[in-house]
Amino acid sequence: MENYPRFIGLLYYQHTPNSVEPKWFKWDMSYFSGNSMYIETTTGHDIPVEIRNNTRSWFGLSEIVCLAEGQTPPVEMPNHLAAVSDLNIENAGAFGRLYSEALMSAIKSWAANEMTDEQALFLSFFARNGLLPNSTDQLKSIQPLIAKYREIESGIPVPTRSPGVLDRSGVDHALFERGNHKTKGPSVPRGFLEAFGDRQYETTESGRRELSSDLVTSSASLLARVAVNRMWHHLFGSGLVSTPDNFGKLGRMPSHPQLLDFLAKQFIANDWSQKSMIKSMVLSKTFQQQNSSQHDDIQLVDSMFGRYPIRRLDAESIRDSILSSAGTLEATVAGGSVLETSNRRSVYVRVHRNNPDPFLETFNRPDARSTVGNRPTTNVPAQSLTMLNGSFVVEKSRIFAAQVLSDVELQTDKNRIIQMYRRAFSRNPTAEEIVHCVEFLEELRIQNASLIGSITSLDEEIGAKREAVEDLLEPIRKRLMESLDNDKDLIEVPKPVSAWDFETDFRDQVGNLHGTPFNGAKIENGSLVLTAPTAHVKTVVTDSDIRVKTLEALVQLDRLNQGGGGVITVQTPNGLIFDSIVYGERISNQWIAGSDGFRRTEDVEGLSEKEAHTAPVHMTIVYSDDGTITIYRNGELYGQPYKSNGPVEFKKGTAQVVFGLRHGTPDGNKLLDGRILDAKLYDKALSRDEIEAIAAGHSGFIPEKLVLAELSVDDRERVSKLRLEIGTLSDSLAELSEKYTERDLDTLVWREFAQSLFNLKEFIFLR
Template structure:
């Protein structure tokens, strides 16, 4: 109305309502609203008559109910209500968008608006909004399909609704989400939807079983190629171990060897250990904590390397100490067998500013406070770093840079991560029994021999090298087939559990137009 507005389409109706408002309803808006919602016009369907497009395209005669989308807050609250999560607490502090409180309590920050409410035209608080926009854009449908809040609500909705039969559960879901029972056609479609997903899961399980049988058959073929060679090499290994027992401990030619049961001397080179601070030699071990051990400068350059140490800790709660390290004489750079610097009770390859450090992902240390353990870290030329505890791989290897140390300007230290003297936070508290330094990265088999005193296993690389060309070709073909079958099996997935099946139905109900539109 007014100068700029349109003329009323039904002025007589307005006059009629005005008279009823003043005379019959005694100026009561409550009575007016009650009267309006009980009229035939208000109860009309949203389905337009057949000839409305020509007679009344703008629906000025109100021949049918205009479809109207729920406001942003109502859409969000409907999801929470259906999922059984909506809390009706009054007042209190603002909540995040993921909280189960009503949307009126969702925090409004101008530069960080809730994305779910925004996509459904929630007002932007930069200026006054007299009337909200009502858009219908693809982002709204995509939100209902992919938004984590909606998907989570669907899962909770499905879990909250129970029933003895599929039909009963479907009826309850329709009543909860849409306020009505499903029609026979809708109920049938929902049951077909459930059955299709269950059937698909059964088909996937059958296909996976078939693929697994094929993989097992090929694995047996692969083992048939490798087993004779492995058994032959293991027999040769047993002979070598018997000979080694006669010769004494294994020797992989370290460039430095310190046995503290015999003193501080380097039994291979000239890098004898100097005791610094309160470090002592007692009961066949270097006692560190109050002090450290530092060698004389190394007599050769060092790039690829292996650090080996037998160590016992005073306690497992200490952090950041180094059992054995190689460092520049100034305390930097360094590479170290370090305990619990980044993760409690975990061994790691410490380095300058963590530049060559990643977590091995090994297990927590639970024994080193009661008995000595053997720990080795190898540093390959290509930057691959591996950890070993008591001769076995510790966690997983990783690849990073490799640090080179110069002859005469580097040294080995014991009981300290790095530095020129004892320092808080870098000190190890415990006993060091023996250590070796190598100028190459030892193999997994060699490290196992260091840990046990003999060569325990034949690495698969050696088995493959012993195959004939025909065997190598057949093995490669078999392994490619196994890899393809495993990839096919992974691509199939595992199908849907019963909970996922019902969650998908709940999600489908949320995506019905009737859920967010008034008809």
């Protein structure tokens, strides 16, 4: 790429105007020496790469100057009056009259749409500086007109953009010798491919119109032949020319040349209708053949399309089939691209160069940076593992099973099996398949009953040991709390703007940021439980600005071996901008102040977390006015504070609070596995003393070291031993729970049955 200067996209210089007053800006074009280049001016929503979200934007451009080295650049001209008048000034009175006349002339020219650039600069100076009335408060009479204008303007839909082609004046380009653009050979005239005739385009335009005409004429049906071969390839697994990307000398000869010519002519005769051509192919006897063949030479049969070939579905079709079987496929047509977590068809899933969808990539979705006519079809272990353990497949299997179980008309195993076969394979199961499926279900019930028993037993054992720990700690904690209550020197802590105690619901106990649970988030024993795979809680949008702030949470993890989950987050509703208490995202077992693209995130070199899965920890992050971010754990400084480029200001109505999710949509490693006992949001940067006081005086919580210090040596050893056992049991439980999230036997059995259908070859192969 020759070290392109990356200002926007990969190789574009850019300038975004940020002033209403015209200003010169300059680019150093020395990098492009010896190359062709152009200047493009667009509004924000029309920029070719890295599109701006502002759908309504404008700019003014009056002059572009190209200077050779050593030339004097243009300068700003502050004397606006001189630009609109050439009269001599004799005295102050004449000076005032001249200003008045020039201003009136500019206003009249503006009203008549005849204003020059100089007059526009002159008039805008008076409007910007309040020397002319320029607001509805000053011009009461036009308020109704302005309101009506804005009402009409807001109703105008934002145009849908689509790439287009402008046929401008053309240029014959030089031949690059050995592909080097700096070693130019003779100029090559514009024309059609020489292999199909040496017709050159005698035109002052680009020649694109002539090229397109040559491509679609019946006398040169190359384009039609290539197109119908691609369609045949997609329907039959192999084209009539088995090298769809190469119709040249190095490509294969067509297996049925007369058929290829016939289809190409039919395609042209039907006005290049792909729908008509596909219909013609699928109604043919060739397409309707069965897969079996009595011929000895199977390879010859396949090459001559003597039977329908067994072939695997492409990546997008496999994903769509899973969504369709689960009953979650959204059939909405058109619209923008969507995240991979969406239920829309895979053709709408965004293609992110640096973050491809792992499911589609596993099944050979091609690189979007190049054209691929013949996709590779691999058979690798990663595909089987994805269908067995992939979160997407497991989640859709769960939904598939839940829908079948909730159908009141399906009360027997046989009826449920038939319904699931219809949805997965578009056919009824045979009698033999039903027998095998019933036997398989019985095996699953026996195996999973034992598994659920093990999970329940682990749950109970962990609960009993935690109760034993609490029996030892609670009396000490209460005594310490009483001594704190009697302390007259307690620091007064500011009141939070929002607080959630999760005792009975998700409501904000101080403000109005009430939460809504998603995907299995629930209240249990006075805490927010986030053990379901994508469980999280989101609040309504904020009713005030948030800039300087403090995030506080009392949190307990279900397991230490997790990374990237958010405890409490302040984010824009789309999740693109956020600040969050995050566990283990950049370094395992460490807490960080998470942010969008790590813009305000640094590793603070805090100690690795070793206790959060056995006891709650009190986490606080302070975002100060000067950008300093400070993290506290259990009231003590965690790592080192650092200076960020923040704080970010979240305007009223443009932010929300999220629990259990780092930001955005519930996917990847953004989710927390654990429980939140308490959370608060302050609109102030709390001091170290205030945070120590909060941690020490937290309801039901005293810093661990104070409680342990009051225990006897024997009790301290017993607590240590119990917590070690809790950690071991929790790891075992987490390993089981990660794979088996259901605790209901029927739900687990039918989820596994649904997933087994997805793993049958018939589901991903056509025959």
